[in-house]
Amino acid sequence: MRAMLIEFKVNGKNYGREVRPTMRLLDLLRDELGLTGTKEGCAEGECGACTVIMDGEAVNSCLVLAPQIRGREIITVEGLEQGGELDLLQQKFLEHSAVECGFCTPGMLMSAKALLMKNPHPSEEEIRLAIAGNLCRCAGYSKIVAAIKDASHSADGGCR
Amino acid sequence: MSKEFRYVGGTFPCDQALRKVTGDLLYGCDMKPAEMLYAKLLLSPIPHGIVKRIDTAGAEKVPGVVKIFSHFNAPHKMFNSCRIIPGQKFCIEDEPLFAARVKFAGERVAAVVADSLAAAREAVSLLDVEYEELPALLTTEEALNNKAVKIQPGGNLADQYEIEVGDSAPAADCLVVESVTQTQRTHHAAIEPHVCLAHYDGSGKLTVWTPTQGVFGVRSVLAEFFNLSYSKIRVIKIPIGGSFGGKQEYLFEPVTSFMAMETRRPVKLMLDREECIIQTRVRPAVRVKIKTAVSRSGELQEFIADTTLDAGAFTGSAVDYSRTLATKAPKLYRIPHYKHTGRAVYTNTVKSGGARGWGAPEIITAVEVHMDQVAKRLQMDPLEFRLHNLVYPYDRDPVLNLSLGDARVRECLEKGAEAFHWKERFHRHAQEGGRYRRGVGLACGAHKNGMYGGFVDCTSMTLRMNEDGSLNLNASLHDVGCGTATAMKIIVAEVLDLEPDLITVTEADTELTGYDPGCYGSRVIYNVGACAKETAEKLKDKIMESAAFILQKPKEYLCMAEGHVFTMEGTDERRVLSYKEIAERAIRENYTDLGVAHTYYSPSNPGSYSVQFAEATVDTMTGLTRVTDFLAVGDVGRALNRGMIEGQFQGAVQMGIGYALCEEVKINDRGKPVNNGFKKYHLVNAPDMPDVKVLLIEHEGDDGPFGAKSVGEISAVPTAGAVINAVNHALGTSLSDMPLTPEKVLAAIKQTEDQG
Ligand code: FES
Ligand code: FES
Numbered sequence: 001m002r003a004m005l006i007e008f009k010v011n012g013k014n015y016g017r018e019v020r021p022t023m024r025l026l027d028l029l030r031d032e033l034g035l036t037g038t039k040e041g042c043a044e045g046e047c048g049a050c051t052v053i054m055d056g057e058a059v060n061s062c063l064v065l066a067p068q069i070r071g072r073e074i075i076t077v078e079g080l081e082q083g084g085e086l087d088l089l090q091q092k093f094l095e096h097s098a099v100e101c102g103f104c105t106p107g108m109l110m111s112a113k114a115l116l117m118k119n120p121h122p123s124e125e126e127i128r129l130a131i132a133g134n135l136c137r138c139a140g141y142s143k144i145v146a147a148i149k150d151a152s153h154s155a156d157g158g159c160r
Numbered sequence: 161m162s163k164e165f166r167y168v169g170g171t172f173p174c175d176q177a178l179r180k181v182t183g184d185l186l187y188g189c190d191m192k193p194a195e196m197l198y199a200k201l202l203l204s205p206i207p208h209g210i211v212k213r214i215d216t217a218g219a220e221k222v223p224g225v226v227k228i229f230s231h232f233n234a235p236h237k238m239f240n241s242c243r244i245i246p247g248q249k250f251c252i253e254d255e256p257l258f259a260a261r262v263k264f265a266g267e268r269v270a271a272v273v274a275d276s277l278a279a280a281r282e283a284v285s286l287l288d289v290e291y292e293e294l295p296a297l298l299t300t301e302e303a304l305n306n307k308a309v310k311i312q313p314g315g316n317l318a319d320q321y322e323i324e325v326g327d328s329a330p331a332a333d334c335l336v337v338e339s340v341t342q343t344q345r346t347h348h349a350a351i352e353p354h355v356c357l358a359h360y361d362g363s364g365k366l367t368v369w370t371p372t373q374g375v376f377g378v379r380s381v382l383a384e385f386f387n388l389s390y391s392k393i394r395v396i397k398i399p400i401g402g403s404f405g406g407k408q409e410y411l412f413e414p415v416t417s418f419m420a421m422e423t424r425r426p427v428k429l430m431l432d433r434e435e436c437i438i439q440t441r442v443r444p445a446v447r448v449k450i451k452t453a454v455s456r457s458g459e460l461q462e463f464i465a466d467t468t469l470d471a472g473a474f475t476g477s478a479v480d481y482s483r484t485l486a487t488k489a490p491k492l493y494r495i496p497h498y499k500h501t502g503r504a505v506y507t508n509t510v511k512s513g514g515a516r517g518w519g520a521p522e523i524i525t526a527v528e529v530h531m532d533q534v535a536k537r538l539q540m541d542p543l544e545f546r547l548h549n550l551v552y553p554y555d556r557d558p559v560l561n562l563s564l565g566d567a568r569v570r571e572c573l574e575k576g577a578e579a580f581h582w583k584e585r586f587h588r589h590a591q592e593g594g595r596y597r598r599g600v601g602l603a604c605g606a607h608k609n610g611m612y613g614g615f616v617d618c619t620s621m622t623l624r625m626n627e628d629g630s631l632n633l634n635a636s637l638h639d640v641g642c643g644t645a646t647a648m649k650i651i652v653a654e655v656l657d658l659e660p661d662l663i664t665v666t667e668a669d670t671e672l673t674g675y676d677p678g679c680y681g682s683r684v685i686y687n688v689g690a691c692a693k694e695t696a697e698k699l700k701d702k703i704m705e706s707a708a709f710i711l712q713k714p715k716e717y718l719c720m721a722e723g724h725v726f727t728m729e730g731t732d733e734r735r736v737l738s739y740k741e742i743a744e745r746a747i748r749e750n751y752t753d754l755g756v757a758h759t760y761y762s763p764s765n766p767g768s769y770s771v772q773f774a775e776a777t778v779d780t781m782t783g784l785t786r787v788t789d790f791l792a793v794g795d796v797g798r799a800l801n802r803g804m805i806e807g808q809f810q811g812a813v814q815m816g817i818g819y820a821l822c823e824e825v826k827i828n829d830r831g832k833p834v835n836n837g838f839k840k841y842h843l844v845n846a847p848d849m850p851d852v853k854v855l856l857i858e859h860e861g862d863d864g865p866f867g868a869k870s871v872g873e874i875s876a877v878p879t880a881g882a883v884i885n886a887v888n889h890a891l892g893t894s895l896s897d898m899p900l901t902p903e904k905v906l907a908a909i910k911q912t913e914d915q916g
Contacts, residue, residue: 036190037183039401041351042433046838049351077183090181094173097803100811101641102180103352103401109181128846135838137349137402138641140810141846143803 006070010035011079017066025064026050029076037077037106041135048134051107052076058114060133077106080113088151089113096147100138108134112148121152167653167660168866171803175645175665176399187399188355188371189430196357197226199419199429200280202270202287203439204262207296207508207831208311211260211269211289218286219272224279227423228287230270231260234418239385241409242477242514244377244616244677246384250319250479254312255511257415262291263311263473264508265832266438273419273427296508296831300447300468303507311473311506318471319479320503323486325558328497330453330461337534338451341526341896345442345470345825346818348515349843352401354431354440356412358420366393366417371400373408373638374678375668381410382417390670397668403640404815405514408680409476411440434836441513442825444481445470448526454534458548463495467502467523472511478504481512484519489527490559491606491767492569493549498558509827514680516812520607520877521819528603528881529896532888541586542885543577546604553861557767562613565766566861568795569604572771576793577602579855580773589775589889597778598788599890603881604771607874609864610683612765619688620674623652623695624755625703627747629662629723629739633695635688636668636676642872643804644684648692650800651865655696656703658723658739674759682768682870685800689865691760698756706746706754707737766862768874769795772813775850776886780909783902785887786848787817792879793855797862797869806854809875813852816879818844820887821899 003018010033019028029035029052041049043062050061053075080087089112092098099105108131115122115130122130127148128141136144179185204211216228234257243251259267270287274280297303303316310316330336357369366388372378375395383390400407412429420427431440446469453462467485471478482504490498515521535545547570555564577583582602589598611617621635633652639645645667649660666673676688700720707725708715713735718725725742727735746752775789792809799805822842826834835841860867880898887893887900893908 030190035183036186039187039352040189041353042838044433044837044839047351047433077181081182086181093181094177097171097173097801097807099174099177099180100643100804100807101350101352101400101402102177102185103187103350103641105180106183125847128849131846133845135349135351135843135845136811137351137404137815137843138811139807140812140814140852141849142810142851143807145846145851 004067006067008069008071009073011075019066021065021067023066024062025066025069026061028066029061035076035078039103039106041103048107048111049104051110051134053110053114056114056117058111077109080109088154089148092147092151096143096150098139098143098147104134104136108136108144116152124149165654166657167650169799169802172646172650172660172801174641174643174804175639185399187352187401188357188369191357191369193359193426196426196428197273197275197423198277198280199271199273199416199427200277200284201268201435202284203435204259204265204267204269206262206291206293207265207298209262209291209293211262212292213290214270215288218288219283222279222283222286224275225283226273226275228270228272228283229258229419231256231258234258236260237385239381239414240475241411243381244374245380252475255474255476257418264510266510267473268415268439271415271419273423298508298827298831300470300505300507303505311508316506318475318504318506319482321483322501323559324499326495326497328462331455334453334455334461335537336451336453337530337537339530339533339896341448341529342898343446343448343522343525344898345445345510346823347437347442347825347841348404348406350402350404350406353433353436354407354412355429356416357426357428358417359426360421360424364392366421368395368413368417369398370395370413371398371407372410373403373640373680375636375670376675377678378410378413379670382413385414386417386421394669394671397638400640404516405518405680406440408514409441433838437825437836437841438510438833441476442510443515444478444512444522446485446522448523450526450530452530452534454538458538458540458545460493460495460549462497463489465489465500469502469504470509470512471504471506472509473506474511476511477514478512481519485523487559488520488523488606491557491564492551492604494551494555508831510825510833516815516876517607517873518681520605520873521816521880524605524877525880525884528878529884532601532885533894541583542602543573543582546573550604560613562765565764566859567767567769568857568859569606569769569771571857572769572793572795573604575857576771576773576791576855580791582773585775595780597780597890598775599886599888600773600775601882601885601889602771602773603878603885605769605874605877607768607870607877608682609686609765609768609870610762611677611681612762616677617683617687617762618759619676619691620757620759621691621695622674622755622757623699624753625699625739625743627743629743631663633663633665633692634673635666635692636673637665637688638668638679640679642808643801644679646804647685647689647800651689651692652696654866655693656700657721682873685868686864686870687760687762689868690863691758693865694760695756695758698758699754702754702756703739703742706750706752707742709750710737710742710745711735764863766869768869770874770878772878772882774882774886776883776890778887778890778905783905785821785900785905787850787883790850790852791855792852792875793857794871794875795857795869796871797864798858798860798867799856800866800868805856805871808871809854810852812875813879814844814849815876817883819899820880820883822901824899
């Protein structure tokens with residue numbers, strides 16, 4: 001299998017990389033770019049720990065192949081903080097005790113971010129649906145939902 | 161409620177939360193020291209058989225492969241994955257690094273170490289193993305009946321016991337009720353898969369980085385296994401992406417250390433989800449038979465239980481776990497005559513192990529489902545029936561012969577019933593018909609606070625005030641995500657009246673932090689927290705002494721507030737010293753250091769209680785159940801970090817609903833686990849979770865810091881019972897074969913219809 005050269009953007013930065021056609025986006029981010037905030041919990045698209053945003057949509061990076069991101073823009077958890085300031089969602093997760101072991105947190109944040117980018121004022125049901133693919137074993141979702149709701153109640157909908 | 165406190169009872173993010181939301185915190189999967197090698201395991205596809213031969217030729221040719229291990233080139237010595245000190249009771253050493261005779265499908269047969277994960281994986285797929293298959297015993301019945309096949313050398317009965325307290329003399333007109341509840345194997349399902357990293361350096365020192373709940377136990381097992389000096393082993397607790405008991409036992413530290421010692425390079429073993437499900441540990445399946453005799457007015461006269469626990473293929477923690485089942489009901493109910501017979505049985509299935517609540521969710525679910533059946537036979541509200549029998553504060557646990565302390569289970573039940581509008585809902589829903597049936601259920605639960613009365617429960621720590629007035633607490637904590645490190649900060653901050661943010665707390669490292677048996681057994685807040693409080697008080701004394709010396713005033717004339725020491729009102733002149741000034745001048749002028757060391761021995765082990773209320777809606781067409789409302793009430797003594805405690809309960813309810821309705825590691829008739837990934841092993845997700853309300857009962861009657869008691873395990877004890885009782889209430893059934901899958905629910909509906 002020949003490696004292929006692709007260009008893409010991650011967290012606002014342009015990259016050109018040679019990738020194997022079978023490489024997963026998750027491995028590209030973690031192993032090649034050193035962005036280890038994105039986690040692996042199941043490798044089959046069920047737990048959401050690997051969620052990143054691809055052109056505005058939340059995707060499971062364990063199910064996306066690296067060549068598929070050619071010309072696209074990816075946001076990972078490392079890209080949420082801007083200019084040394086936490087994203088509103090990150091702040092609200094801290095305030096609402098929505099973080100326990102933290103392993104689901106990056107994926108949760110990215111699903112929530114993708115939701116608020118599209119729908120700045122979601123209902124509770126929409127929030128729960130947006131994180132339906134993100135499993136959390138520690139916190140039982142209530143605090144996470146409350147944190148996302150709180151972020152969405154702010155004037156700019158939690159999005160920059 | 162806690163306005164006299166400055167920090168206790170507030171809401172604070174867990175330690176490291178900031179690094180968790182930025183993705184900056186490094187977990188085991190993110191660690192990559194120079195020269196690191198990757199290990200990948202080969203697991204047995206059969207449940208029982210002899211590993212006759214392994215052809216490694218193909219695997220060896222894979223570029224990057226460094227070494228291949230199996231029982232052919234590894235020690236045949238055995239270890240026990242949960243023993244903390246050598247010679248520990250019930251900890252038979254019967255688990256090998258690699259199997260010569262595999263005893264369950266999923267057991268370690270071989271491992272490849274390579275310089276990339278891809279190479280290790282490819283090589284494992286090329287290993288060719290020849291097995292001689294042996295008959296497999298997949299259920300406890302088979303294992304007990306089949307004397308010809310021995311899973312362990314001593315046979316298939318790992319342990320049996322009998323406990324009896326009180327006299328048997330139930331009145332003649334008693335109601336006698338019998339029930340059988342079958343609990344199932346479940347997967348802990350921490351979102352972080354298991355991981356371990358080990359390095360054996362040129363000086364002969366072994367360092368292990370592991371998301372464990374007990375570094376000193378890991379060190380002891382490694383030292384004895386490899387004949388190394390304890391001082392030449394360093395075990396460091398790294399961030400854990402959830403454990404729930406799943407990472408409590410030392411599953412991979414021995415095998416990873418072995419591979420590191422053989423290759424002299426850092427070796428990392430990372431499991432995938434399937435491996436976590438089929439070869440780590442599961443919550444044991446337990447068959448519980450209960451027979452009670454109850455007076456017509458609703459007083460329990462006699463309680464006789466019999467339990468059979470499926471231990472899986474080795475001993476591990478199974479004997480202790482099985483015996484613990486006998487200690488829960490007497491913490492919850494007053495029982496004049498109590499008898500429990502129990503056994504743990506080896507089978508050719510995945511090993512059972514420590515799981516959140518350590519036996520309490522299993523036995524209490526059975527007890528609470530049974531209690532509802534009794535109440536129904538008595539035509540009594542289940543709430544009233546429980547009020548006739550629940551323990552009172554300062555009752556004695558007759559089995560362990562310990563005081564239950566300020567046991568507030570009655571208050572949990574009464575206040576919870578009021579908040580949940582139990583009475584109206586219980587009577588209203590019973591009348592409803594139609595396709596969707598609603599019911600409510602409640603269950604009570606009891607758990608403990610540490611090991612006092614049965615095992616070592618001491619902890620040592622040091623606390624030092626730095627030159628700028630900030631603090632370093634050096635303690636052997638193993639925060640599993642429930643916020644224990646933050647709780648320690650809150651305790652110390654409260655005693656010394658300074659911002660929790662000014663305190664840095666360590667986690668466990670055998671080389672740097674004091675002895676502690678491990679963060680499990682609901683002992684951390686109650687005992688380690690009490691140690692933190694006493695340590696802070698000791699430091700407070702020392703700070704006051706230093707201030708007294710500097711101010712040349714007797715200590716009795718000084719007081720402490722908001723990071724300062726003052727001369728009291730009414731003394732001749734008002735003088736103030738900041739902590740910073742005291743700490744600096746203590747060193748400069750008094751030639752002393754503001755540091756203290758302390759060891760705490762737990763003096764008691766009261767009960768922790770929770771009562772939970774569930775509303776379930778059952779679709780009688782599909783058999784699907786949804787939990788539509790939930791209230792968890794906790795007797796927590798004193799809330800230290802309110803937000804985190806609520807989160808603990810809410811997370812416990814997520815786990816308990818899954819336990820009641822859908823989670824099960826199923827094993828087919830060839831001994832293979834069938835649901836080996838999250839596609840087939842379902843966890844309750846956000847849309848299916850109710851918004852769980854939490855009500856905390858605070859009394860501070862016991863020895864924990866500011867009265868605090870354990871939360872993390874008790875929160876998970878009554879959930880499944882409440883949910884099952886709600887389903888039975890909705891349908892008029894007496895389902896008790898867990899989990900309550902749609903098939904079982906539909907069958908039960910059909911059965912009641914046929915009977916009705
Ligand atoms: S790792 Fe991608 S969804 Fe679980
Ligand atoms: S915080 Fe641990 S899995 Fe969500």
